[in-house]
Amino acid sequence: MKKTAWIQNGMRMALAAAALTSIAGTASAADKVQVVVFGPPSLGAFLPPVIKAQKLDEANGLDIDFVQRPPDAYATQFNSGEFKVGGSAALLTVGLASTKGVKVSYLFNLFDYWAxxxxxxxxxxxxxxxxxxxxxxxxxxxxxxxxxxxxxxxxxxxxxxxxxxxxxxxxxxxxxxxxxxxxxxxxxxxxxxxxxxxxxxxxxLNIKKEWTKFAGSPDLPYLGVAAHQDWIQQNPKLVDGLYKSYKAAADWITAHPKEAAAIIVPKDEDGQQGVIADLIVQKERLGMNVKWASDQRKEIEAVYKAGVESGRLKEMPETATIYQAPKR
Incomplete structure (x- = not known):
């Protein structure tokens, strides 16, 4: 009996060790991605806390480290390549960087324009x-x-x-x-x-009316996720994981406005959580619209054209600034 018990105990220990090894292997399989974003209050800070709280990055094989920077520092550190991925990427800013020789691409849209x-x-x-x-x-x-x-x-x-x-x-x-x-x-x-x-x-401001007349579409891509083209070429699977993480966060926020508001604004000062929950339910002003850039190519090119007309862009950016998602 003692020998049998010893063997059984050894088998249990071996199984436990194997389980721990399996768990460790799973954890180490997550690819780390550093994404620079604006701090709150901003649209760029809207989805990241939900991604982390709901572990949506882990569900897609990633471990995203969201690093907050003020706008000026964000632009400098992203354009220089210090950060390869930016989660507060205004589309015209991406286009402007391209005209100055910075090789970046708009991966996918997060929010349409409302002001x-x-x-x-x-x-x-x-x-x-x-x-x-x-x-x-x-x-x-x-x-x-x-x-x-x-x-x-x-x-x-x-x-x-x-x-x-x-x-x-x-x-x-x-x-x-x-x-x-x-x-x-x-x-x-x-x-x-x-x-x-x-x-x-x-x-x-008659945004929908004027934009639809100009672009032939009500979609007005405004802010999304962008990355340097060399990083994209080296990490195509991570791009897909980023998109799936953000898309899952947007879907979860839409389905759970009150719970999402509590995550986005942890301290409910002056009824801020209620404001955010109402904003999510109202939808139009928030403009959350997660789509691959290549699925909005016509609309993005229209934004660039508007940027040229307004003088923000001196010329049309390269077509490579619009990331072509793989066929799905």
């Missing part, structure tokens, strides 16, 4: 009413470039706006303090502002 101009001035009712008024904006952003393009198409000479340049975090402060006649911003800043200042009203 707003808000004011407390009753005389400002339409976009053309901004002529002769002061407008606070983060003028270096893609959002402002697209606003200028939309405004010019609707008859506003943007040179007649007294534009006050500020940082993205400063936009809400300008609106709350009435330091400008109007403020140009986007989500989630708009929903946060409406919570604090419900009397402020929105000027319709």
């Amino acid at each position: 707003a101009v808000v004011t407390r001035k009753p005389e400002i009712k339409t976009i053309t009413d901004l002529a002769g008024k002061s407008l606070a904006a983060a003028r270096g952003t893609t959002s402002y470039a697209m606003f200028e393009w939309l405004a010019s198409r609707q008859g506003l000479d943007t040179s007649k706006i007294s534009a006050i340049n500020t940082t993205t975090p400063g936009l809400i402060g300008y609106a709350l303090a009435n330091r400008a006649d109007a403020v140009q911003l986007w989500e989630p800043a708009y929903s946060t502002l409406k919570l604090k200042a419900p009397d402020i009203h929105l000027i319709d």
Whole structure:
């Protein structure tokens, strides 16, 4: 009996060791990917916490390390190649980098464009009413470039706006303090502002109407994930894993708005979780639209064309900036 018990105990130990080896092998199989993103509040910081909390990267064979940087540092460190993958990639910024010789590609879209101009001035009712008024904006952003393009198409000479340049975090402060006649911003800043200042009203930029007329599609790709082309060539499977992780996060957020809001905004200060949950349910202003870049080639080229028209781009970027996903 003692000999039998000893043999059985040895077998149990061997099985346990094999199980541990199997678990360790599985863990080590995950490919590490470092992705630089903007910190919150920003659209680029919307999906990463959900990916990590729900372990969606692990489910797709990845271990994603999301590294937060402010916009200027993000642009410098991504364009230089210090970070090979960027998760706060504004499409026009990718195009601009390409025209300057940076070999990068827009892998897939995360959010379509939505922006707003808000004011407390009753005389400002339409976009053309901004002529002769002061407008606070983060003028270096893609959002402002697209606003200028939309405004010019609707008859506003943007040179007649007294534009006050500020940082993205400063936009809400300008609106709350009435330091400008109007403020140009986007989500989630708009929903946060409406919570604090419900009397402020929105000027319709007619985005869907103007864009569909111009591009022949309601989709207006705006912000997504981009990577350096040398990294893409070396890591095609990781690109696929990144897409699947982000797509799964978007689907989960749509299906679980309250739970997602609690992950995206862990500290529920001033009802912020409710604001984010409502934004997810409302859908249009959030504009979450995860698609491969190659599935939006026509729309992306239209964005580049708009960038040339607005002067943000001096020329059309290379076609290689639009990543061609493998046939599925």
